[in-house]
Amino acid sequence: MIRLNPNYDKLQSDYLFVEIARRVNKHLAGNSKRKLIKLGIGDVTKPLSATVIKAFHQGVDEQASKTTFKGYGPDQGYLFLRAAIAQADYHERGCDCIDASDIFISDGAKCDTSNFQELFASDIKVALPDPVYPVYADTNVMAGRTGFAQNGRYQGLIYLEGNESNGFVPSPGELVNNPAELVYLCFPNNPTGATANREQLGDWIQWALSQGAIILYDSAYEAFITDTNTPRSVYEIPGADKCAVEFRSFSKTAGFTGVRCAYTVVPGAIEINGIKLQNMWNRRHSTKFNGVSYPVQKAALAVYSAEGRREIKANIDSYLANARIILDAMNSLGYQYWGGVNSPYVWIKTNEDSWSTFDKILKGADVVITPGSGFGKMGQGYIRISAFNSAENVREALERIVDLLS
Ligand code: MLT
Numbered sequence: 001m002i003r004l005n006p007n008y009d010k011l012q013s014d015y016l017f018v019e020i021a022r023r024v025n026k027h028l029a030g031n032s033k034r035k036l037i038k039l040g041i042g043d044v045t046k047p048l049s050a051t052v053i054k055a056f057h058q059g060v061d062e063q064a065s066k067t068t069f070k071g072y073g074p075d076q077g078y079l080f081l082r083a084a085i086a087q088a089d090y091h092e093r094g095c096d097c098i099d100a101s102d103i104f105i106s107d108g109a110k111c112d113t114s115n116f117q118e119l120f121a122s123d124i125k126v127a128l129p130d131p132v133y134p135v136y137a138d139t140n141v142m143a144g145r146t147g148f149a150q151n152g153r154y155q156g157l158i159y160l161e162g163n164e165s166n167g168f169v170p171s172p173g174e175l176v177n178n179p180a181e182l183v184y185l186c187f188p189n190n191p192t193g194a195t196a197n198r199e200q201l202g203d204w205i206q207w208a209l210s211q212g213a214i215i216l217y218d219s220a221y222e223a224f225i226t227d228t229n230t231p232r233s234v235y236e237i238p239g240a241d242k243c244a245v246e247f248r249s250f251s252k253t254a255g256f257t258g259v260r261c262a263y264t265v266v267p268g269a270i271e272i273n274g275i276k277l278q279n280m281w282n283r284r285h286s287t288k289f290n291g292v293s294y295p296v297q298k299a300a301l302a303v304y305s306a307e308g309r310r311e312i313k314a315n316i317d318s319y320l321a322n323a324r325i326i327l328d329a330m331n332s333l334g335y336q337y338w339g340g341v342n343s344p345y346v347w348i349k350t351n352e353d354s355w356s357t358f359d360k361i362l363k364g365a366d367v368v369i370t371p372g373s374g375f376g377k378m379g380q381g382y383i384r385i386s387a388f389n390s391a392e393n394v395r396e397a398l399e400r401i402v403d404l405l406s
Helices: 006-010 016-029 050-062 079-093 109-119 135-142 198-211 250-254 277-288 294-302 306-333 354-365 391-405
Strands: 103-106 126-130 158-161 182-186 214-218 244-249 262-265 337-339 345-349 382-386
Touching: 006 135, 016 354, 050 294, 050 306, 079 103, 079 262, 079 294, 103 109, 103 277, 109 135, 109 214, 109 244, 109 262, 109 277, 126 135, 182 198, 198 214, 244 250, 250 306, 306 337, 306 345, 306 391, 354 382, 354 391
Parallel strands: 126 158, 126 182, 182 214, 214 244
Antiparallel strands: 103 262, 244 262, 337 345, 345 382
């Protein structure tokens, strides 16, 4: 009889958002009368901007004509998009160390942050923040780098605790007695909305360079950074091009959650024992991935046009205005919170079991939020509320929550 991958047995539960959907469906099957408002999974609600959709249509039309039709595209992505990314997201922000050859277009930061660990030996030591996006831990479990969980933590993974005293920004000091070879960082952080300043990121880069370690830097929410002093890319820190891989996405930035387009930056300067990490990722990408569709890449290119940039900024500003509604409601409830300023997520301390608060708000307010414990042990006692919805829905949801909890 064929044997299954035993590592899947080690996974603690269903994927967080699958468990949320299960509870929501059960609730909907009951007697709920009010409209359900979703402020749970960070899924955009605004349609693609006018300039982006026009470019998308043009890309589709080109596929309808013999002279402009395109079959398989370059595995790494069309140069027109990679060059625009290098210019707008890096050179214009002073990161000259990155160019188009370092950029790999993909269908999502979730897949890339999941898959990148494949390039490393199966017995490396991996560190990751707690709380954080659950995909990093789950995919290392699937790859066999951990034992079973005990007390909510996988044996063998190193957890970097984010808490109120470090502002949810763990430092490399936590690795002094327990060195890691691969470290995941996520800023603006999902779920807490915390951002790392230049000094904090500089400490991480210095640590990685001194250890010969690699940092996987998930920057999917960088477009929400409003504070001009906060780095939007890890490559704003000198030396990062020798030790850090950056993941970015058009999902939250430009509303591509249903369209799928993202990119990963693997600088040519990263070498491990004389081997370029970029060549390995290229080998993996070209073997296992056939590229993002041409119309989608045309649509992504339009994000960088002058009109595209204006439209996308207006969308982001409106989600941040929703976050303000959430912060105001939490002020009125007297709850402590983080995030919501450089991030579409507000992280709220409730001092009770996260899933109990989730169930209470679902049943009592017909609103979906995310339980903090789904992001790690340190998230217990917190919830996350997402600003991705219409202003009208966010206002109504928060009125219901305030009524319920006050
Ligand atoms: C979240 O809500 O944490 C994100 O939407 C999940 C994701 O991007 O995959």
